[in-house]
Amino acid sequence: MSLSRRSFLASTAVLAGAAALPRFSWAQGAPAPVAGGVLTAHLSSEQRILNPALRASTGVYVITSKIIESLVDLGPDGAPTPVLATRWDAAADGKSVTFTLREGVKWHDGKPFTSADVQYSAMELWKKHLNYGTQLQRYLEAVDTPDATTAIFRYSRTMPLPLLLRALADLGYVVPRHLFEGTNVLENPANTAPIGTGPFKFVEYQRGQYIVAERNPEYWRQGEPYLDRVVWRFITDKSAASAALETGQVQISAYTQLALSDIERLAKDSRFEVSSRGNEANSFNNTVEFNHRRKELADVRVRRAIAHAVDVDFFVENFLYGRGKRATGFIPSISQAFYPGGAFPYPFDTKKAEALLDEAGYPRQKGGERFSLRLLPILNGEDVPQFATFLQQSLAEVGIKIEIVQLDVAGALSAIYKDWNFDLATGWHQYRGDPAVSTTVWFRSGSPKGAPWTNQFGWESTEVDTLIDDAAAEIDPVKRKALYAQLVDTINEELPVWFATERQFVSVTNKVVQNHHTIPRWPSSDWHDTWIAK
Numbered sequence: 001m002s003l004s005r006r007s008f009l010a011s012t013a014v015l016a017g018a019a020a021l022p023r024f025s026w027a028q029g030a031p032a033p034v035a036g037g038v039l040t041a042h043l044s045s046e047q048r049i050l051n052p053a054l055r056a057s058t059g060v061y062v063i064t065s066k067i068i069e070s071l072v073d074l075g076p077d078g079a080p081t082p083v084l085a086t087r088w089d090a091a092a093d094g095k096s097v098t099f100t101l102r103e104g105v106k107w108h109d110g111k112p113f114t115s116a117d118v119q120y121s122a123m124e125l126w127k128k129h130l131n132y133g134t135q136l137q138r139y140l141e142a143v144d145t146p147d148a149t150t151a152i153f154r155y156s157r158t159m160p161l162p163l164l165l166r167a168l169a170d171l172g173y174v175v176p177r178h179l180f181e182g183t184n185v186l187e188n189p190a191n192t193a194p195i196g197t198g199p200f201k202f203v204e205y206q207r208g209q210y211i212v213a214e215r216n217p218e219y220w221r222q223g224e225p226y227l228d229r230v231v232w233r234f235i236t237d238k239s240a241a242s243a244a245l246e247t248g249q250v251q252i253s254a255y256t257q258l259a260l261s262d263i264e265r266l267a268k269d270s271r272f273e274v275s276s277r278g279n280e281a282n283s284f285n286n287t288v289e290f291n292h293r294r295k296e297l298a299d300v301r302v303r304r305a306i307a308h309a310v311d312v313d314f315f316v317e318n319f320l321y322g323r324g325k326r327a328t329g330f331i332p333s334i335s336q337a338f339y340p341g342g343a344f345p346y347p348f349d350t351k352k353a354e355a356l357l358d359e360a361g362y363p364r365q366k367g368g369e370r371f372s373l374r375l376l377p378i379l380n381g382e383d384v385p386q387f388a389t390f391l392q393q394s395l396a397e398v399g400i401k402i403e404i405v406q407l408d409v410a411g412a413l414s415a416i417y418k419d420w421n422f423d424l425a426t427g428w429h430q431y432r433g434d435p436a437v438s439t440t441v442w443f444r445s446g447s448p449k450g451a452p453w454t455n456q457f458g459w460e461s462t463e464v465d466t467l468i469d470d471a472a473a474e475i476d477p478v479k480r481k482a483l484y485a486q487l488v489d490t491i492n493e494e495l496p497v498w499f500a501t502e503r504q505f506v507s508v509t510n511k512v513v514q515n516h517h518t519i520p521r522w523p524s525s526d527w528h529d530t531w532i533a534k
Contacts, residue, residue, distance in 0.1 A: 031514070033226050037532035039513065040231045042241050042253040045380070046208065048410050051191040052173040053125040055452070056132045056438065058255050058282065058430065059380070061170070061524035063232055067108075067213055068196030069526065070172040071099060071118070072165055074281060078433075078520050080165035084113070084174055084197065088165065094158030094475050101149040105220050107176045108201045115145035120177035122153065125185060131451040133171045135441040136164075139473075158473045160480070167437045169281075169521065199225035199528040208234055219528070226531035238262065238382060245272070251510040251532070254523035255282075258508060259382055260321050266508050278517025279505040282430050282524070283332045286315075286387050288498040289416070289425040292458040296362065296371055297423065303495040305356035306424075307346035309398045310391060312500050314348075319386050324503035329488040330439050332431050332502045337477070340485035345492040353398045362399075370399035377404065378412045378427030387500075388426050418450040420458070429453065429499065435484050436472040442497050443487075444468045459496040 041062070049055045052064045072088075075081035085099040105113040122143045126133035139159070144152040153159070174197075179190045194202050199221065200213035214229040233250060235241040238259040244250040245258075245266070256263070267274035288306065290297040297303060312326045326344040333339050357363075362370040373395075377388040385404075392402040402424070407415060415421045432438045441447060444465050447454035467490065471483035491497075507523060509516055512533045519525055 031533070033515070033529070033531045034534055035226045035531070036228050037226075037534075038229050038231060039227050039252070039527070039530065039532060040233055040250045042244065042250045042257060043232050043234050044236060044238070044241065044257040045409055046234055049191050050194050050205070050211075051175065051188075052170075053121050053175045054129050054185070054191065056130055056171055057452070058524055062254060063211055064173070064194055064196070065198070065524050066200040066230055066526050067194050067198045067202050068173050068175060069198045070170075071168050071174065072172060073525055074166075074169050074519050074521055076519055078281065080169065083526075084118075088161070090159075090161040094160065094473075095155045097153045097159065097161060097164060099151045099153070101151060102220060103149055105197050106218055107197055108195045108216065109176070109179075111176065111178055112148075113174075113176075113197050114148040115151040116148075117174050117177045118151040119143040119145050120181060121174045122151075124180070125175065126171060129185065129448070129451075130171060131447075131453055132167075132438045132441050134447055134451060135444055135454070136167050136171055136436065138446075138469075157469070158475055160473070160475055162477075163434050163436050163472065166433045170432055170437065170524070199526055200227075200230055203229070210234065221528055225526075225528045227527070230527065242266065245508060245510065248510070251513050252507065252516070254505070254507040255279075256381060256506045260319075260323070263506055263508060264321055271511060273509045273511060273517075274506060275509075275517070276504040276506055278519065278522035279507065280334065281433055281520035283334050283502065283504050284428050284430045285327055285330075285332070285499045285503065286383070286501040287425075287427060287429045288391065288500060289422075289427075290457060290459075290496065290498075291420065291423050291425075292496070293420065294373070294423050296360075296373070298458075299360045300494060301356045301360040302362070303498070304346060305353040305360070305398065306395060306400070307495065307498050307500075308349045308353040308356065309400075310394045310500065311348040312344075315387065315390050316501060319390070320383060320501070320503070323506065324501045327499045327502040329492050330431075330442070330497075330499045331435055331484060331488055334502075334504070335431065335433065335435075337433075338435055338481055338484050340481070340488050342488070342492075346495075346498075350398055357398060357400075364399045368399055369401050372401035372403065373423040375402050375404050375424040375426065376407060376412050376415055376422045378416070378425060379407075379409055380428050384427055391424070391426065413452045414450075417452050417454065417456045420456060435487070436468075440468045440472070440487070443491060455496075457496060461490075461494065461496075464490060464494075 047059050050064050052060050069083050071085040072080045073083050086102050087100045089098045127137040139155045139157040141156050142154045199219045201216045203212040203214050205211045211232045242262040266272050292298045316324045328342045331338050377384045416425045441454050445460040467487050474480040514531045
């Protein structure tokens with residue numbers, strides 16, 4: 001395929017008690033934390049919902065995790081660590097988990113935090129509305145609250161405790177029952193002016209400009225947070241965002257939101273740390289999603305042809321600056337507990353792609369075209385429109401004409417997952433440490449219409465649904481890994497969604513920021529012990 005970077009770019013549009021104390025001891029001679037200061041973070045796009053109990057997304061977490069807290073988070077070693085829950089105990093049959101909740105915690109409006117808030121969040125938000133949460137909590141039958149500091153989760157099928165705890169770091173954010181109960185939860189004002197229990201209190205949201213949160217003086221971690229406030233600035237222009245970092249107006253840009261060329265340049269600037277450190281829990285992929293209601297895409301031979309037609313190695317080396325590699329399936333190699341190994345299932349082979357399209361009954365017509373498709377990119381990363389154009393040019397080589405439909409992130413999510421108005425879609429998928437947290441939901445049927453990043457593709461397999469449920473409920477880790485290896489083989493064969501690349505996020509952080517990226521999902525953590533050097 002005769003593509004060069006220059007010609008391509010020219011055509012591109014566009015334990016529990018101890019948790020009350022600071023978690024880290026300071027080594028002798030290390031600088032002590034300094035209280036005060038403002039940490040300003042860059043965001044490349046806005047979110048219409050600031051409620052992590054309704055919307056699972058790093059774009060939401062990077063803001064709201066400082067305001068709203070989850071039951072648990074991940075510690076420096078990646079193991080679950082207490083937050084609003086101080087301990088947990090699983091029943092021998094795996095069908096109930098008892099959480100002991102932290103005492104003396106208050107919501108930012110002064111009301112006490114209790115088990116009633118956990119019960120409401122789990123049953124009314126996580127189970128009914130939260131993308132990924134609806135599948136995770138599919139077999140959650142009830143949350144009992146025998147007292148104000150006890151919440152007992154009861155399941156109709158076994159729930160492996162390691163899965164639940166890892167998931168709750170992302171899917172266990174608790175919101176105040178007294179503000180949501182009896183309202184339309186999707187339209188509640190607290191979705192854009194959040195009230196939580198976290199180290200920072202929401203102050204202001206100026207659309208298109210910034211969000212401000214200030215120090216919570218009644219935070220349950222004594223003496224923390226150190227920062228006076230956190231400001232998130234919306235800077236959509238990537239050159240302007242890099243300039244803001246270089247001039248000190250912004251101190252951090254997480255989740256690979258800058259231009260990749262600027263990331264490479266800033267990596268050589270001694271004022272910044274440019275690294276994937278602290279992002280280990282959020283590896284991600286470039287994906288291609290198929291609307292199986294379109295007859296051409298309902299044929300697996302066409303889906304396989306599309307995968308064979310794309311030179312993923314070329315894209316990684318020339319447009320991602322080598323920051324990534326071909327994916328061998330939906331479980332990334334960084335996932336030591338579940339990665340099954342294997343080879344890249346669809347190597348670049350245009351002759352194979354052409355043969356599959358001919359076999360499927362779509363020969364080239366006069367002019368060389370076979371059929372046309374509409375492609376919607378979800379613009380949650382700089383390389384997404386580049387990958388969309390790369391797909392367009394790659395598929396043109398095998399006779400598939402692609403029209404790229406440009407929408408903002410919210411518009412694309414609505415068109416794909418609510419209206420099903422697309423043929424192909426491309427964006428980013430995140431893997432969160434366990435396949436059942438946010439990945440198998442892409443294949444399992446039954447997610448409520450409109451839930452982002454779930455199976456809204458018109459594809460259904462009883463075999464896959466059963467395999468997903470059995471793997472999620474398996475207590476034995478060896479058997480569980482084997483079930484996911486079987487699922488990887490099945491998904492690679494059927495290709496309902498194509499996971500093309502495997503990547504890790506990059507953060508650019510000014511070195512005045514101290515105690516940052518200390519846990520595997522740090523940009524999505526609460527920043528309670530982060531401080532600014534004077």
